[in-house]
Amino acid sequence: MSAENKTEEEYSGSSIQVLEGLEAVRKRPAMYIGDIGPKGLHHLVNEVVDNSIDEALAGYCHNIDVFVNEDNSITVVDDGRGIPVDMHPKEKRSALEVVLTVLHAGGKFNKDTYKVSGGLHGVGVSCVNALSDFLHVEVKRGGKLYMQEYSKGKPAFPVKEMGPAEGTGTSVTFHPDGTIFTETEYKFETLSHRLRELAYLNAGIRISLTDKRETLENGEFKKELFYSEKGLCEFVEYIERAKERLVPEVIHINTDKYGTPVEIAMTYNTTSNESLTSYVNNINTIEHGTHVNGFRRALTRTLKKYADDKKILEKAKVEINPEDFREGLTAVISVKVAEPQFEGQTKTKLGNGEVQGVVDKAVAEALEAYLEENPKQAQLIIDKVVLAAKARIAAANARKMVLRKNPLSGAGLPGKLADCSDKDPEKCELFLVEGDSAGGTAKQGRDRHFQAILPLRGKILNVEKAADHRVLDSEEIRNIYTALGVTIGTEEDPKALNLSKLRYHKIIIMTDADVDGSHIDTLILTFFFRRMRELIEKGYVYIAMAPLYKCSKGKVEEYCWDDNQRDKFIMQYGGGSETGIKIQRYKGLGEMSEVQLKETTMDPDKRTLKQVTLEDFTEADMTFSILMGDDVAPRRKFIEENAVYAEIDA
Numbered sequence: 001m002s003a004e005n006k007t008e009e010e011y012s013g014s015s016i017q018v019l020e021g022l023e024a025v026r027k028r029p030a031m032y033i034g035d036i037g038p039k040g041l042h043h044l045v046n047e048v049v050d051n052s053i054d055e056a057l058a059g060y061c062h063n064i065d066v067f068v069n070e071d072n073s074i075t076v077v078d079d080g081r082g083i084p085v086d087m088h089p090k091e092k093r094s095a096l097e098v099v100l101t102v103l104h105a106g107g108k109f110n111k112d113t114y115k116v117s118g119g120l121h122g123v124g125v126s127c128v129n130a131l132s133d134f135l136h137v138e139v140k141r142g143g144k145l146y147m148q149e150y151s152k153g154k155p156a157f158p159v160k161e162m163g164p165a166e167g168t169g170t171s172v173t174f175h176p177d178g179t180i181f182t183e184t185e186y187k188f189e190t191l192s193h194r195l196r197e198l199a200y201l202n203a204g205i206r207i208s209l210t211d212k213r214e215t216l217e218n219g220e221f222k223k224e225l226f227y228s229e230k231g232l233c234e235f236v237e238y239i240e241r242a243k244e245r246l247v248p249e250v251i252h253i254n255t256d257k258y259g260t261p262v263e264i265a266m267t268y269n270t271t272s273n274e275s276l277t278s279y280v281n282n283i284n285t286i287e288h289g290t291h292v293n294g295f296r297r298a299l300t301r302t303l304k305k306y307a308d309d310k311k312i313l314e315k316a317k318v319e320i321n322p323e324d325f326r327e328g329l330t331a332v333i334s335v336k337v338a339e340p341q342f343e344g345q346t347k348t349k350l351g352n353g354e355v356q357g358v359v360d361k362a363v364a365e366a367l368e369a370y371l372e373e374n375p376k377q378a379q380l381i382i383d384k385v386v387l388a389a390k391a392r393i394a395a396a397n398a399r400k401m402v403l404r405k406n407p408l409s410g411a412g413l414p415g416k417l418a419d420c421s422d423k424d425p426e427k428c429e430l431f432l433v434e435g436d437s438a439g440g441t442a443k444q445g446r447d448r449h450f451q452a453i454l455p456l457r458g459k460i461l462n463v464e465k466a467a468d469h470r471v472l473d474s475e476e477i478r479n480i481y482t483a484l485g486v487t488i489g490t491e492e493d494p495k496a497l498n499l500s501k502l503r504y505h506k507i508i509i510m511t512d513a514d515v516d517g518s519h520i521d522t523l524i525l526t527f528f529f530r531r532m533r534e535l536i537e538k539g540y541v542y543i544a545m546a547p548l549y550k551c552s553k554g555k556v557e558e559y560c561w562d563d564n565q566r567d568k569f570i571m572q573y574g575g576g577s578e579t580g581i582k583i584q585r586y587k588g589l590g591e592m593s594e595v596q597l598k599e600t601t602m603d604p605d606k607r608t609l610k611q612v613t614l615e616d617f618t619e620a621d622m623t624f625s626i627l628m629g630d631d632v633a634p635r636r637k638f639i640e641e642n643a644v645y646a647e648i649d650a
């Protein structure tokens, strides 16, 4: 029944609840949790944890323990007050059952907690219940233990009283429904990343993550603890751990005296990159919004006023732009807003106008005090701003020179590019291929209608460390610009990226599956991340996944992308023994014939592409700083911790 057909009476609370029954969630899961892939799968955990976080923010819960069980079910245990279990007078069933079976019911029972958490979609635990083939909930409350179980959102029996219990709390175990999700395997890193973030955003809560699928050498399960005493202050220190600080302290603002709780931590490092992460109600607002506008306005105004008062700008004789205040800035902004309005393409841009002034006031006040109390640091920051302004002007001139000598557009396409015949960018793909030899194979293996090949000579320039005009001087990099049809400078902004003539909507990085190849991937990704981030944001950048092995027995042939697949083949065709099985290990793209390369890596019907996303800007920014920056120690540590290729090469 559509909403239009309803009589006025049917619009009562109960009818809306019927309309929004759990069947609706199972019919259109993506509408409620975003998607049915890995993202949606992990979102279920966030949805449950968010309820516990709300309970913690209300002051009743201190510990949250998350378990990934052997069967990929998830258990979330908290020591809050426990979901109420008393009979609901109208519904004639326990409040617990209502919370778990009625959409958005959680909040209605819990008016005294200030709902701030509740995920991007904020649909509640009933939604998780609907999308689980099994859910088990336990509540400790009033000295007793209660329990209920569900399948696909339907209760298996009414709430049971199980006996006496000590303390209070809620424990939810759910197993995602494999008929709904494309994948049901949880990733430790995805979960730990969000839980770490939550610990920093909500100081004082102890969160643990235990993976019962994995036993360590000492016989214990893989486990991580997340706890932050000082909140965002420590978050910024974590982000900055691979960078050189300009000022030793992290400026920490934490106040709700202007009506909206605002927490900000910021510092400056010696790089020229800005890293600004913002949150509203624990949700990462990737598109920022009014809270960030307030922050930027206050930062620019306060620093400028300080420099003016001290007559520093007069002496330096430069025009300062707002962007000059952002070079080397690292900041995390978190606000808690009662009724957030989210706007923008991905609904992650805060629209509430009143928040801008609140953040502005809080930042101006704290920053003024910091500058007055720390004149040495103030001088360092202002010096850096002045330097940024001078560098900006010098770079603009150098860029003009380079571009005048050798424009990015109009010079024709690079000689090394084997272009495709189709001209519709939406259909066209550009392969960036490591080395001329693999480039040659790719040219033969491609579909020349829509696939273009640009071979790159080995390692491209590390843009993390190079000055602006040096980047534009590099031939390999100029080739990427011209092949893509990307130029620099629009009417409004001479420095902006101009994508209006972009020639391909798929840009595919294709390198060898070895250490060198992964280094080249990183260099090319660093280039896109720092210079053409919009292409990553639009989802145009991909990494081609070349197979590692070809396994054959008699006439049966199979390509394998990892050791697991190879072992499966050996199991299936050799009963676990390798006799009679041929395993060819591909060390590089060059070892494949054009037919093999086409069949495994280039043909859209058969290949696997990994889309490059900017899911988490903070993490990406840090990874690039660690991998491409000057500091050797954190780089070595990072590579050791993430040594996937090292293993393959062994």
Ligand code: 0RA
Pocket (backbone or CB within 6 Å): 048, 051, 052, 055, 078, 080, 081, 082, 083, 084, 106, 109, 110, 170
């Ligand atoms: C409704 C009311 C109350 C607490 C909760 C819900 C609650 C929900 C969840 C979900 C996970 N952990 C939770 N902990 C508590 C307050 C009841 C009271 O006044 O005691």
